Amino acid sequence: MTTTPGQAVAAGRVSAPRPSAAQRLARAASKLTLPVILLLPAMTIIVGLVGYPLVRTIWMSFTDTRLGDLINGTSTWVGLDNYKQVFTDPQLRSSLVNTVVFGSACVVGTMALGMAVALLLNQRLRFNWFFSLAVLLPWAMPALAASSIFKWLFDDRYGFVNWALVKLGFHHFQDYAWFADRNSAYVAMFVVVVWQSFPFIALSLLAGLQTIPRDTLDAAAVDGAGALQRFWLVTLPLLRPVLAVLVIFSTIWDFRIFDQVYVLAQGVPDRAADTAAVTGYRESFALGHFGTGAAIAVVLFCVLLLLSIACVRLVGREART
């Protein structure tokens, strides 16, 4: 007795009756129970440490909360007033522009230096382990300590930077006041930020570089590609997913930068070099305008969120093609 496959399938369907809706629900629930239970502790902490402050900050940004309100738990709803202020007050607005321009410059600088160092370390030089270790050191230093040290290095009379520049023949830098002008202050802060953030980028890119098959590079070389062409046409495209992730990371770091700017931009005339994070902090804790400070924080949050989403989508597209 032979049965066709179709009959067998039909028989199987008959012998195993379809589960009822309730049964299916129960099965789905039991399938979900374990993951939910496992996730619960982490979720609680995330909701408590990230969710609550986020919601409270957003709520606060629509109120006129002062120091006294925080003590008494009161506040007045003012709608979009704080946001209007953020975009019309010249100082607050310029702090947002500063964040975007200075932050982007730092990202470019960090990525360029990080790539250069990664390529060097990938050359398998002698004492490579030593260089890798040395490269990590700036990353391990607390930002506040590094900023204070650099403040001294850039000191007008006793700083190493001016001394060295004068010795090199740039007499213009005798007693040069780096932090008396917005642009020169940015040069100094750029150096500090890039110096501190390139190690992570360099080591991540190094890891990426080591996954690129030598065969591909050798094949390109055999086909007559020069070193520069190999880099542009083989290495860079293969590194693109890693690069994209690192660009997101450094954008987030450099846009919300606080310590370095707080320490170094303090004396810049009219606080013209402050970034949004510092301005938001000062608006809250120096002036006691917690509502306005919260609005700045929310705007910064939205900017970073949009940038991150854009980057993630970009990476996704790269991965598909």
Place this chain on the structure above:
Amino acid sequence: MRTHKVLLAALAAASVAVAACGGSSDNKSASASGKLSGSIDVWIMDPGSPAVQSVVKGYGTSFQAAHPGTKINIEFVPWAQAHDKFTTAIAGGKTPDVAEMGTTWTPEFADQGAFEEVAKPAPGKYVSSLIAAATLNGKVWGKPWYAGSRALLYRKDVLKKAGVQPPKTWDELMAAAKAIKAKVPGIYPTGYTGLTEHMYLPTIWQAGGQIATQSGKSWTSDLNTPQAVQAIQYYANIYKQGLTPKAAIGWEEPDAQTAFINGDIAMLVAGGWGYNAIIAAKPGMKSKIGVELEPAGPSGKDTAFAGGSHLVVFKGSKDTTLANAFVDYMLEPANLNKFTSGVGFLPGTVDGIKASGYLTDPVRKPFADQLLDHSQVYPPSPRWGALEGAQIFDGEIQKVMRGQQTAQQAAQNLAKKMNQEFAG
């Protein structure tokens, strides 16, 4: 064998003592016998010298010795960060029990309900302007600790080389500064900074103007006046003409002091505390420093800012009885003078001033004269502390120093910002 027994006896005694302490802390501070116990946190502004720090720490240890079972935790807070730190602490409900409070901040935080009220002191016990500065809505919120005014410090040797006398007026200061610049190489004439309102705001008084006036409960800025414009112009000119280091635009007061210690500037506006810190850092400089009242402006006034500190007890203190007891202990004349003479301030109590012998000390007398007869306080408005904390004045003054706007524009902007802040 004998030593063992002694040791055991000592241990037994110690454990009894510990038990006694533990027992008394149950019914907290003031028990029937008035015995104090418990522990409090005290924030004191960093006086900038280890010697004076140890005087303050000494209050803690001697108080603990006099009242076994108490614990006084003293923490030093740098002035530049203090306003933010208090705001953060109040917002987060993590305030200390006792703190030193800059006189201009007391009304601000009192307005937020941060302090315990102080019983109205008997007239004549404290320096009256310091009580005025601690008063808001008819109630007193802090006890005066010390007061001081800045005066003009100058390097006798440098002025001599330049062939000029210590300046007594704005014009003389300008002339002296130019002479120093021309004749003495390697040293800047002055150290007027862009971040020290106590250097530039008093020039408004010296020009014959006011900073703000009160009517009823509200305050109005007086900065949009010819006198204020003249003052800002004068102050900025010193920088514009290169009579102060380029970097000074971004200096805080301690940076200017450091520059004076390093021999980089010849004239400095500083208080008795600054003078003390300078000669402590460089004793050899003592014979080279002269002190003069601040240069008088065109109105003939040589007014300086009368600054100082209150001691406050925070609302929500774990133990107000112990906190108040420690404050009163610090204000006892003998204790008070240990601090004020070390730090270079005048005591905030009348008894303290009598005990200080300040007025008979020839070097420090100009500081005392400046405070007692040639000084004024900033408007005691609850919003003043925020204006200071936000460095509203600095930004506008710095822009004039750099030539990015005129003194007239700065005065207008400041008047607008101040009135906004007073209103809000």
